[in-house]
Amino acid sequence: MGKLRTLLAVLVALLISSVSFADEEYKFDISEIEKKPYHIGGYVEFRPAIFWLDNNAALYKLRFFNRDEGKTIEEYNGNLQLEGSYEKGIARVFALVNGNLTYSYQGWSDSLNLFEGTLSLKPSNSLAIDLGKKTQKWGKGYAWNPVAFVDRPKDPEEPDLAREGFWMASADYIKSFNGPLKTLSLTPVILPVYEHINDEFGKINEFNFAGKLYLLLYDTDIDLMFLVGGSKTTRFGLDFSRNITTNFEIHGEFAYINNFKQRTIDEQGNVSESKSDAKSYLLGVRYLTKTDTTFILEYYHNGTGYTKDEIKDFFSFINKSYETYLSSGNQAPLMKAQNVAEGNYSRVNPMKDYLYLRVSQKDPFNLLYWTPALTGILNLNDGSFSFSPELTYTGITNLELRLKGTANVGQTGDEYGEKPGDYRLELRVRYYF
């Protein structure tokens, strides 16, 4: 706790020093724009959160079966994201490191991850080659990206967070034209998977090839992508984005996944595997009103997701396993449930059909730098949903304050009804340097 108090004190001191007031003369010193070959920057963040637990939820039983944490748990997170780069000639070295220090009901924990680390060579403005750990971030969807074949999945409740990349070699070749086709770019990717290198990507001791073709055609962004190799099954994808009017944008994604393997568990605990070709797709719109209100609405069909009955069976098995644990102390069925959940049922939004709506208002009532927002994710298969109001303030240079609450609403057997917590309240204080 002492470490976190110190971190908070540093943040307050930085906050006070960031506030600046207008002089009569506005200055622009030429030394401010002097280019340096190196850059170091990032942010430090303090993020306390409180969770209200649902002791009757299946996922609560799975996580807390052998401890009694009461009705609420608190978590205190300190994060440091550091990035640095050095440029010489056509070469540039870049690194992005993420460090975390957490105090929770499990005590202290810490982690330090290299999110990205690349050597880039840019022999011309048309060609760049990258070697190292990198994210590609394919897809036009805001909350979900079924076509992000070479990225880790993102959390739709925090889609703007930086994510850890994979080790890869990639290139960008760009060509511009006059006429309806204004831009074409090619991005080939080589992604090896071995022990300790990308082993979370899929099957190890395999080489994988991926690629993306981007077109700006008739004022529409279009991407075609693919992934082949041994670590995951072959998949193809397409996305697009276009402005229908200046303030109304439409976007979509489509992914075809060949021979997707899915593990399911029935309520008796029998595990089975099935393979099928899966089709995932997303369609979304973004609309900006004259009063600066932004609406983002997306429909997502997850072809690799579970049906309502399959999810119900999983939760039933957890409940039965919990009863077994209570009566006999036997943890094995619960351990089996945890094992099957990993990478399958524990995926973010593991079912088939979802709707996402985010409404944000910039500078409400002409209060500059305030942005309230509401985000809802509705599971169309079982009717359960999450609802997150938030308020962000960015009126102090380099400081971002955000207060966010989340409510998970649903019945027994529903995705959001069986989450370990019903409510969450979180404050995020982030200082950039």
Place this chain on the structure above:
Amino acid sequence: MKKILVFLFALLIAAPAYAVDGTQLLKQIDRNLNPESYELYRKLINVEPNGRKMEYTFFSVKKGLDKLAGVFLAPASEKGRSTLRLGENMWLYIPNVGKPVRITSLQSVIGGVFNNADILSLDYAAEYDVEKVEEKGNEYYLQLKAKTKTVAYDRLNLWADENKKLPVKIECLTEAGMLIKTLYFKEVKDFGGGIVRPSVIETDSPLYKGYKSIMIFAKIQQRDFKDEVFTLTFMPKLESLRK
């Protein structure tokens, strides 16, 4: 009496020869403001009614009529955030998000009175037709109408210095004639390379009473770029253009 009548008649015939060609004047104003292709550093300052201010440093590049790109250099929270305009398409790239999203010219990526149309502005002659031009004292007064519905401001009233052919004031209006904001061009400065133009643009708006935004120009110079710089794929690398 006859002589007076002849003199007046001659003036009447001669007057059209001296009438100002509004479109040519507007094009000259554009070229006096900046070359067709250039690089530019600007500081954008938002001032609140209580005097508190937020500053942003922005590097931008332009080519031809409709290619514009820029990247924020400061403050740290905005560094690396870039914008691209290609014809009527506009995108914003945020480093953490890692991919560009489409935006509109009416939005503002930084808040305050300036919006994307002000920060990534094309030549006035590219977006507006001249409906009327008058000489008023030692200034030209032009009434401009947007060529398409996609332009941020439907109408502009532009006052320009008659000798320097540089804007002094621009009112930005809706189709109905409602004032959205006013731009004041101040402190003419020689930037070298034949570029002599206002180095400060101040803006206020009846929609943001008490707030003011200021744009300060530094180091504007003619520079040619390949078309590939103005593409979605190049957005994360825009800072590499700086010398």
